[in-house]
Amino acid sequence: xxxxxxxxxxxxxxxxxxxxxxxxxxxxxxxxxxxxxxxxxxxxxxxxxxxxxxxxxxxxxxxxxxxxxxxxxxxxxxxxxxxxxxxxxxxxxxxxxxxxxxxxxxxxxxxxxxxxxxxxxxxxxxxxxxxxxxxxxxxxxxxxxxxxxxxxxxxxxxxxxxxxxxxxxxxxxxxxxxxxxxxxxxxxxxxxxxxxxxxxxxxxxxxxxxxxxxxxxxxxxxxxxxxxxxxxxxxxxxxxxxxxxxxxxxxxxxxxx
Ligand code: FPP
Numbered sequence: 001x002x003x004x005x006x007x008x009x010x011x012x013x014x015x016x017x018x019x020x021x022x023x024x025x026x027x028x029x030x031x032x033x034x035x036x037x038x039x040x041x042x043x044x045x046x047x048x049x050x051x052x053x054x055x056x057x058x059x060x061x062x063x064x065x066x067x068x069x070x071x072x073x074x075x076x077x078x079x080x081x082x083x084x085x086x087x088x089x090x091x092x093x094x095x096x097x098x099x100x101x102x103x104x105x106x107x108x109x110x111x112x113x114x115x116x117x118x119x120x121x122x123x124x125x126x127x128x129x130x131x132x133x134x135x136x137x138x139x140x141x142x143x144x145x146x147x148x149x150x151x152x153x154x155x156x157x158x159x160x161x162x163x164x165x166x167x168x169x170x171x172x173x174x175x176x177x178x179x180x181x182x183x184x185x186x187x188x189x190x191x192x193x194x195x196x197x198x199x200x201x202x203x204x205x206x207x208x209x210x211x212x213x214x215x216x217x218x219x220x221x222x223x224x225x226x227x228x229x230x231x232x233x234x235x236x237x238x239x240x241x242x243x244x245x246x247x248x249x250x251x252x253x254x255x256x257x
Contacts, residue, residue: 015238017068024245026198028072029065030213030220033058035204035228042228048092053230055096059104064234066111066145068241072194074118074148076212080157094128097151101131105138112144118190119153146194153190155214162188191216199244201237203229221247 033054040050058075065073078093085093108115115135124132132151165188169175175184186192197213197220205226209217223240225232 014064015235015242017238017242021242021245022068025068025070025241026221026244027070027195028074028197028199028216029070029241030074030076030197030200030217031061032076032200032202032206032210032212033229033232034202034206036230038204039228039230047089048096050230051089051093051096055100057230057232058100060234061232061237062104062108062113062145062147064237066113070145072146072148072191074150074191074197074213074216076150076153076210078119078151078153079211080119080152080154081211083152094124098128098131101135105135108147109139109142112142113139114142114144114146115139116146116148116190118148118150118158120157121152123152148191148194150212153212155209155211158189159185159215185215189215196220199223199240201225201240203227203232219249219251221249 036050036054037047038050039053040047043049062073077097082093083090105115115138117132117136121129121132162185166175166180166184170177170180191213194216196218197216199222200209200213200217200220201223202208203225205224207222207224221244223243225236225240227233227236
């Protein structure tokens with residue numbers, strides 16, 4: 001089919017998408033941005049610079065996701081396990097996250113992006129927490145891309161939290177035990193109302209889910225490009241999206257011959 005869109009005329013950076021490819025884009029993409037540390041080491045730089053470079057990649061990927069009209073993007077920015085890293089690295093990541101909001105929020109809001117923070121916010125320092133809450137509140141009514149920024153996030157903790165909420169609802173008589181079904185759980189996840197993850201990408205060649213969006217990935221397609229996150233380009237992303245479009249999804253069923 002003919003090339004119908006050559007985004008921004010930057011042919012070398014983007015893989016041209018056919019109308020058919022556009023039709024087959026995922027509705028929800030998850031990304032585990034892995035490899036910042038290895039990239040820093042490879043370039044004889046401190047790990048903080050690896051993360052900083054990772055944020056640059058992230059900016060481009062968010063923009064491109066929005067340009068393509070994909071409905072939701074979930075990024076694993078800081079897991080519950082990441083607190084075990086050195087105080088210097090945790091501090092550098094926190095600062096990068098704050099800087100990201102300071103520098104990006106206006107543009108994201110202007111682009112109608114809705115920001116959601118997935119994860120327990122109470123552990124963050126007041127200044128950080130305020131920044132996160134303000135970003136969510138400011139973009140709450142936006143109807144474009146939903147950007148799920150997973151911070152202090154763990155998939156098991158998210159499901160456990162939903163189970164606790166169900167228990168409370170049943171205890172209070174708001175929910176009958178018979179009404180506890182998959183939708184009742186989904187509705188109590190951070191991603192309530194969003195489609196499940198269609199495509200999960202983890203860079204750097206590691207092939208693990210690492211407690212990321214466990215429930216939402218039930219039928220996700222997985223791609224594990226070997227490139228390190230700071231070197232992941234929009235072209236790599238397009239290729240992943242096209243590869244996803246070529247996958248045959250059966251959702252546990254069987255295709256009729
Ligand atoms: C994994 O690389 C990456 C992380 C633990 C953090 C990713 C965070 C960012 C890119 C920036 C922060 C996010 C926002 C929203 C601004 P690694 O350090 O585990 O890499 P390695 O496995 O090579 O050591």
